[in-house]
Amino acid sequence: MQLPKRLIVAGLAAAAALAARRSLTPAYDLRGKSVLVTGGSRGLGLALAEECARRGARLTLMARTQSELERAEQRLREQGAEVQIVCGDVAQEADLARAVAQSVAAWGRLDAVINNAGIIQTGPVQDMTEEDWRTIMEVNAFAPLRLMALALPQLRRHQGRFLLVASIGGKVAVPHLGPYSMSKYAAVGLGAALRSELARDGVSVTTVCPGLMQTGSPRNALVKGDHEREYAFFATLDNLPLVSMDAQAAARRMVDAMVRGEAEVMVGLPAVALRYAAALAPELVADLMRLSNNFLPAPTGDTRAVRGFEAESDLTRNNPLKRAAEQRWGQNH
Template identity: 70%
Template sequence: MRVPKRLLLAGAAAALAARRTLTPRYDLSGKSVLITGGSRGLGLALAREFAARGARLTLTARTAADLDAAAAELRRQGAEVATVAADLTQAEDVERAVQAAVTAHGTLDVIVHSAGMIQTGPIQDMTEEDWREIMEINAFAALRLVRAAYPHLKAASGRVLLVTSIGGKVAVPHLGPYSMSKFAAVGLGAALRSELALDGIGVTTVCPGLMQTGSPKHAVIKGQHAKEYAWFATIDNLPLISMPAPAAAQGMVNALVRGDAEAMIGLPATVARYAQALAPQLVADVMALTNRFLPGPTGSAEVRLGAQAESDLTRSNPIKRAAEQEFNQE
């Protein structure tokens, strides 16, 4: 016997309502939260959001001076903050960061993997080492962090927040290595969610779209550097397409508090996700067409950071400049 579609939809709606009723919201007040990449950009926006909800913070990043600046700002707002400089591609540094959080706050309740890197350029100009490098920080570092924090999270019935990207749902031309690493991170989040639930640990994977975090100047640029950076930095800061970092951070923390398995952050990310699911051939064709308008390969492996490829066009973007100033990216 076939079940009418309206009954299936009603059942799904009822199940969703029951889940939201039966799943208690996670209270962040007094919780010990470790945030990777917490010194600038989205990581700093997340630190501000967690602090506003009463969490005690441990921030980790590679550069001690950036951490000190972020911590000083948060402390002026009344937050309790510890910092630890660490390279997340090194297992011993990850262990040290976890221990620093436990030492500072007596426990570790939540880990947030926000650290990451982005590369942009034609796939022909990307080396195998480029693909391996980005996988280390965007995917394997998250795994290392969860493994190191696991005993503490289990004892606290804690939470994990993995920041991935809509690039982990839809592969975008000239972001090949980035997309591969984010697809891996999305898969990691799903695997962790199902297995760690037995230990009382909740895992939330968030997939944001473009955000105004001031991060393009730290991107790795290959190919025709100036042209490549110009399109990337411009798209990343377009109104309506790109969302303010504080709004993105609030959406991510809300998803963690609700206990969501996965959350798209921002309307463009939601639309792209459903377009990919419902019409993958159309999305593939659109991406192939988009690639025709992007700068071609050069056959060179030369690397520049975004800050080294600035032009009058990118320097004059007011949204980009404001985000750089607000999120410690200068």
């Protein structure tokens, strides 16, 4: 059944009007605004904090490790940022509540929240336990839901912003990232639901789906199965110049999306290409994912998880791009 031409023209006109309205809407000014960044002590979170600081925001960083928070705080203060730190776990609602309360106590308000904290697990699905899937859902999907609920009174009061960092893994399921993809698919759906329902409260929700970024994050990822081979594959891909994106550039694009009030943004050319390929040719992409799995390590039956830095080999230890990313974004402590 073909749609009437008038309906098609009306739809296109409405889309053009919405696009024009969005382009004419002034960007959200971060100068003097209070911004809470979870997972802000290293990696992408630290890059996002630096980008917000460059735009004049006053920062509250939340992460689990006090020493890493203190290093990040010192680094940001040396750049002239106004910043405070809160040590806590995003999987604990009381810690999230404390971070929101301390943001308001320190700066008098809370204007924007960047939900960046997350965990990555890599390995064959056969080597994952049900607990692995539940744990990553708590951190990557339920934590941002709880954080929004706690921050909403402040965000509503100040016509605030909520930036939800998801992943291209929330659009295309990549082999050996099963639990991670499930949690990020949930995060993408959460972001879309929150955006549509909170708009009438004046709260803008933006979901960003980056591809691989040079943040040094594989060092702290949870690795299962054939630990050394899994980690070598993951860490190498994460630092290939044509495949992965510079963390600072990625952070700039994400904060741009937040201040413009964009709905959903793919960050990095590979992420954009994969997103549209999956939309236009889902069977082809599914076949490519199936074929790529043949080149990955086979399941071992070992459900023990190690951190990436515990699975170092000569291949990863001597990778200069990987070392540089870890050093730059505080992942090597």
